[in-house]
Amino acid sequence: MANSKWSQILFIVIITLANLFQCNIATDPFVQQGQDNIGRALPGQNFNISFEHYSGYITVNEDVGRNLFYWFIQADHVDPTSKPLLLWFNGGPGCSSIAYGEAEEIGPFHINSDGKNLHFNPYSWNQVANILYIDSPVGVGFSYSTKNSSDDILNNGDKRTAEDNLIFLLKWFERFPQYKKTDFFISGESYAGHYVPQLSQVIVKYNSATKHDSINFKGFMVGNALTDDFHDQLGIFEFMWTNGMISDQTFKLLNLLCDFQSVEHPSQSCERILEIADKEMGNIDPYSIFTPPCHANDNQQIKRKNSVGRLRGVYDPCTEKHSTIYFNRPEVQRILHVDPDYKPAKWETCSTVVNTNWKDSPRTVLDIYRELIPTGLRIWIFSGNTDAVIPVTSTRYTINALKLPTVSPWRAWYDDGEVGGWTQEYAGLTFVNVRGAGHEVPLHRPKLALTLIKAFLAGTSMPTLEPLTAAS
Template sequence: MANTRWSFLFIFFVVLINLQLGKVLATFPTDPLVQQLKDRVVELPGQTFNVSFAHYSGYVTVNEKSGRALFYWFIEAVEDPDSKPLVLWSNGGPGCSSIAYGEAEEIGPFHIKPDGTTLYLNPYSWNQVANVLFVDSPVGVGFSYSNTSSDLLTNGDKRTAKDSLAFLLNWFERFPQYKGRDLYLTGESYAGHYIPQLSQAIVRYNLGAKEKGINLKGYMVGNALTDDYHDHLGVFQFLWSSGMISDQTFKLLNLLCDFQSFIHSSNSCDKILDVADEELGNVDPYSIFTPTCSATISQSNQLLKRRNKVGHIGQKYDPCTEAHSIVYFNLPEVQQALHVDPNHAPAHWDTCSEKIYSSWKDSPKTVLDVYRELIHAGLRIWVFSGDTDAVIPVTSTRYSIDALKLPTVRPWRAWYDDGEVGGWTQEYAGLTFVSVRGAGHEVPLHKPKLALTLIKSFLSGSSMPSLKLVSDS
């Protein structure tokens, strides 16, 4: 009887303590540990495998007045996350989701099977070597939102950089254990604007910061929109030299689209782009040697004009991968697992937002001036390029890099992975260029193993691997 009484009293005090603890936690809702626990993802629908790493998703407010909030998905390293750097990944568009592409197709661990409801583990995920942070930016992309509807029609480069800086500062408050951690920014396509501009914003913020600033070490971008003139020049030359457009169209493209913006081009440029599009045929311009998705041929034929928007390509080789993401991220149980607020969830989640793309406000014709500033600031800067992409091809990237007129530190050479040529590389004073053999616009999708080799070399600050000769002995 006495034992029963003491057991009852023990349970009573445990319940009382928990109730009081709950009141304390409710009183301090901004406590980082509480916020992290709220954002912790326990398990995903369709996940048939266990993982040893923690991951989190949710919203970070970047502007209180207008109610702008960016959606993130943070995935810690597989092993010893405390010793690994932090890598932020951004997709482009403008208007495309980093969750849809970066996480679910490219460098994230959770990829989607063709049924749209089942996941499989990506063995070449970048969280093998880093803690990876995916952000849907700007507002209106993916699950990111604003309480001010006009914000969705007034996005542009400047506000995106400002909001992304605010996101990082606020995210570090939620995850203070990552304050001071080595940070690297990465991305592709229109992130060729986002990533250098955010890097510039961080460097300038650090100069005026009263406390220790963000520990940005460098950035890396792939198949990146960089300079409209050189990017156009390279696109047209790639299409012509690959035998996809006629001599006449090649000449007219160079004449009518000279110095045109990739976001807002002229009517005459649009018309000759339509001609080039017709000559190109039913080829996926984002990966010219792989099949197209039969369900999206009509869409693929319109993508040349929107060459900075991520395309319809998939893994091994499923060109309809984008369709799998649309099915999966529209599932209510998936949104619930990822802590999507039902009051702010889109009526229909999509990989890219045409509204964001078509209403984009400011897009400078070049970011080469930003490169010059950041090279001078001493950041580690790498630029990579899949060499079967006709959207922002290797020729465009090389023309843009040449325009910087940087001295060569290590000349052009092949780099290797497991004894095979993985691509080619050249090292300049302040910048390293790497091409990835056989990869399209989304390098980690087409060549995931090579992409993992790439990020390992970038993070370590070492050159891309050379061919190691094995002796007969």
């Protein structure tokens, strides 16, 4: 879809939503947030919590009964409404934000290797914000349609996802009106590099088109994000070569045979050289090239040491397997208010059907950045520097394409006296590189990720190294 056509359609959609929104609210079967309250104990939860959390459905299309499943976890604070509200997306397209964002990255409830019990995440982002996770689009996780379900799932794409997510938000704020005035931010990773700026654009247009029920939207942040096909793919090949993962000859052929125009629809000659590159890389996890991959018959947690023998903690490369076990348990689905009449035959972290039938995906969203940066939104991009899927080289090429003036030059940022990564601030955009993190930054570097989100929400620069004080 051409960028100009996309923008025109969005404007028409926003005006339509503004006119129809009030009548849609009345048809929502859940009008009291208490009906979605989960309580203080999930199956396998052997620790106490002091915050409330809720889950349920929001109907975003009455005609086909399209329902998006959400999990809302309040900030761990005496007054949650005094903390920002953060909406989190994972990517795919077709992957569950609950499977990844909540259960292994930024949420408080993480799943043990047995798939039955939970452990508390001490670096949960709900220490500093209320977190809202959506299984988006329909067909992902527990989200479903009641009519023509198969056809509806086959017609997902960027445009409809942005429209549905806006409707979701408008109706969710009606269910939780105490958060209407709360500062609202959006974040996500990977293919959410499309979801997040596209939804941001729709929100800005909605707020401009209507004077009632506007969303108190302040900004967005994306990580290891698919942004621009040309620069993303250019950076991938360079990253693989400079990290010694592919041969000189393969690197040359990748640049010769792959035109950098589409990561989703490469030519046959490009496909063949990509297969060669994959073989040369070997059995590694491309999402985190220096950590062990998940072995199918090995459920043991794998310890990862650094050069001086200290443990970052325990890294488990098989977290997806644990989620699959946990969220397929009937007692878990029951307490999460999963509709028993429309629960998936088998819950999966990602939907192959959604992914392989995706209808529209623009080659770039840089035009959206160019549109939104002048509005004054807080916009951050972060990148784990051990990811080979959408590596830091891709992100840097993409940001450079925006040709933004530098406000604060490249420097190291620190966490507890050690380099946490590097950062550069531009006019209207901040870039943060997270040292030693893969594609899912909060999974591999949870403490650094918490430092990152604190700075983003506060609107401050990443921490500098505090000067040493003289001994008394």
